[in-house]
Amino acid sequence: MGKVGAVLGEGFNRLGWHWWPAYSAIATRAVGHRAQCINLGPCNSGCSQGAKGSVDVTYWPIALKNGVDLRTESCVREIVLDDEDSVRGVVVIRSDKSEYFLSARAVVLACSGIGTPRLLLASTSSRFPNGLANSSGMVGRRLMMHPCGYIEGLFTEELESHLGPQGCVISSQEFYESDLSRGFVRGFTFQVLRGPSPVEAAVNGVLRKEIKWGDNHHDDFERRFGHIASMAVIVEDLPDVENCVTLSKNQVDRFGLPGVKVSYKLGENSKKMMSYALSRGRELMVAAGAHRTTAFGPVRETGWHLMGTTRMGNAASDSVVDRFGRCHDLKNLYIADSSVFVTSGGVNPTSTLQALALWIADHLREDLATHA
Amino acid sequence: MIPGDIARGLPSGDQIKIQGGCIKDTDEQTVADVVTRIEALRLSQSAFDWSSVTSVDFLSFLSRQSSELSIVLKEFGTILLRAYYIDSRVRDAVGVGRRPPFPLGYAMPENDLYALEPVYDRGLIYREIEH
Numbered sequence: 001m002g003k004v005g006a007v008l009g010e011g012f013n014r015l016g017w018h019w020w021p022a023y024s025a026i027a028t029r030a031v032g033h034r035a036q037c038i039n040l041g042p043c044n045s046g047c048s049q050g051a052k053g054s055v056d057v058t059y060w061p062i063a064l065k066n067g068v069d070l071r072t073e074s075c076v077r078e079i080v081l082d083d084e085d086s087v088r089g090v091v092v093i094r095s096d097k098s099e100y101f102l103s104a105r106a107v108v109l110a111c112s113g114i115g116t117p118r119l120l121l122a123s124t125s126s127r128f129p130n131g132l133a134n135s136s137g138m139v140g141r142r143l144m145m146h147p148c149g150y151i152e153g154l155f156t157e158e159l160e161s162h163l164g165p166q167g168c169v170i171s172s173q174e175f176y177e178s179d180l181s182r183g184f185v186r187g188f189t190f191q192v193l194r195g196p197s198p199v200e201a202a203v204n205g206v207l208r209k210e211i212k213w214g215d216n217h218h219d220d221f222e223r224r225f226g227h228i229a230s231m232a233v234i235v236e237d238l239p240d241v242e243n244c245v246t247l248s249k250n251q252v253d254r255f256g257l258p259g260v261k262v263s264y265k266l267g268e269n270s271k272k273m274m275s276y277a278l279s280r281g282r283e284l285m286v287a288a289g290a291h292r293t294t295a296f297g298p299v300r301e302t303g304w305h306l307m308g309t310t311r312m313g314n315a316a317s318d319s320v321v322d323r324f325g326r327c328h329d330l331k332n333l334y335i336a337d338s339s340v341f342v343t344s345g346g347v348n349p350t351s352t353l354q355a356l357a358l359w360i361a362d363h364l365r366e367d368l369a370t371h372a
Numbered sequence: 373m374i375p376g377d378i379a380r381g382l383p384s385g386d387q388i389k390i391q392g393g394c395i396k397d398t399d400e401q402t403v404a405d406v407v408t409r410i411e412a413l414r415l416s417q418s419a420f421d422w423s424s425v426t427s428v429d430f431l432s433f434l435s436r437q438s439s440e441l442s443i444v445l446k447e448f449g450t451i452l453l454r455a456y457y458i459d460s461r462v463r464d465a466v467g468v469g470r471r472p473p474f475p476l477g478y479a480m481p482e483n484d485l486y487a488l489e490p491v492y493d494r495g496l497i498y499r500e501i502e503h
Contacts, residue, residue, distance in 0.1 A: 038477020
């Protein structure tokens with residue numbers, strides 16, 4: 001947790017709120033292709049130690065070793081139907097626009113909450129004129145995005161907040177469950193982050209006029225760098241059928257494939273929850289000893305958790321995939337990404353997503369063995 | 373815009389060379405745009421004694437000319453800050469070093485897990501699953 005974690009933990013205790021050191025799968029020793037984390041911090045711009053658990057050092061080396069054929073500079077243009085209830089492969093387009101057909105016993109989509117519905121909607125046929133696997137009309141619907149808020153406290157004491165792995169100091173689920181007296185349903189997670197790098201501290205400080213150009217620049221910088229505690233709010237976004245992904249009629253990508261139009265409106269419930277969370281976040285920072293607080297949200301550049309657009313369910317009438325990630329409409333087409341989420345939860349989705357992917361992979365293996 | 377500070381070991385902004393790697397293709401256009409606009413402004417007000425104005429006052433003056441110019445100047449300022457705070461001398465002076473301290477990295481204090489006692493005392497935060 002470091003110094004910043006200890007200080008904010010004390011703040012949570014003063015308010016009687018729940019908190020816990022965050023689980024973030026940090027490598028305390030070298031494992032597989034990952035090096036040991038040595039607390040270099042800020043991780044968002046990459047890890048020069050090679051300790052960050054991104055897929056290039058976790059799953060991909062193993063997958064390649066096990067024979068996975070990775071084809072870069074290529075894109076699937078269309079999924080091709082075989083007969084009434086199965087697919088027989090995909091059409092791949094290369095960067096030089098040449099195409100080829102790749103046959104497959106099963107096709108697994110993992111293009112996330114926008115890419116997966118995009119490909120399905122682009123794969124039309126006489127049987128699926130509104131997009132593949134879309135007999136329910138749910139492909140692209142119920143997009144959820146995790147509105148994210150940000151709270152910052154400025155402390156007199158040095159917190160060394162720029163050291164250590166990013167994004168995982170403390171999490172608090174004090175306000176995770178529904179409490180109707182708050183004016184909204186469901187809840188949110190507080191996630192205590194590390195402080196910014198020198199560049200980020202300077203740029204943000206100048207943009208907010210807290211660091212000035214000229215004579216006082218270095219004094220202002222010194223008061224901020226290493227003295228900032230920051231915290232994210234992850235709001236549980238509710239599924240709304242009107243929030244959706246559709247194909248764009250006007251835009252294409254570099255392969256000439258149709259782009260997407262994302263229609264999303266922040267719900268009233270999320271707005272109320274965000275406002276409440278930002279107030280509680282400021283309260284926490286003050287309780288921990290901050291002499292100045294800043295809070296804002298939803299942060300415009302966030303919304304990177306894309307979920308819900310090919311929802312999972314038992315009924316083919318209002319969901320796209322079954323509990324094993326297999327499309328109701330097609331027996332050998334699977335989806336293993338966050339688009340199958342039914343609800344968003346108020347937490348980062350990666351752990352749930354990985355668990356689902358492994359669950360779906362286990363079933364796929366059994367399914368392929370059964371139908372060998 | 374960023375003065376030097378000998379006591380802190382910090383160079384001034386005008387001693388910093390903007391490295392090729394820290395400037396993006398889009399930044400080059402921003403820099404060129406700013407230079408062109410400033411030059412046009414200077415020519416249009418040639419009677420004014422620019423030498424009596426500090427760089428900070430000049431920046432403030434420019435920002436007031438138009439909201440569009442103000443936005444471009446913010447982007448320009450971001451480029452300058454990025455160049456300044458990745459400079460090796462500046463990184464040394466602010467305590468992060470010019471390169472990561474391999475192989476040991478930074479030491480972090482041990483967690484005082486007794487701080488979690490109040491959390492234990494209040495009981496479970498989650499609902500038990502009903503079977």
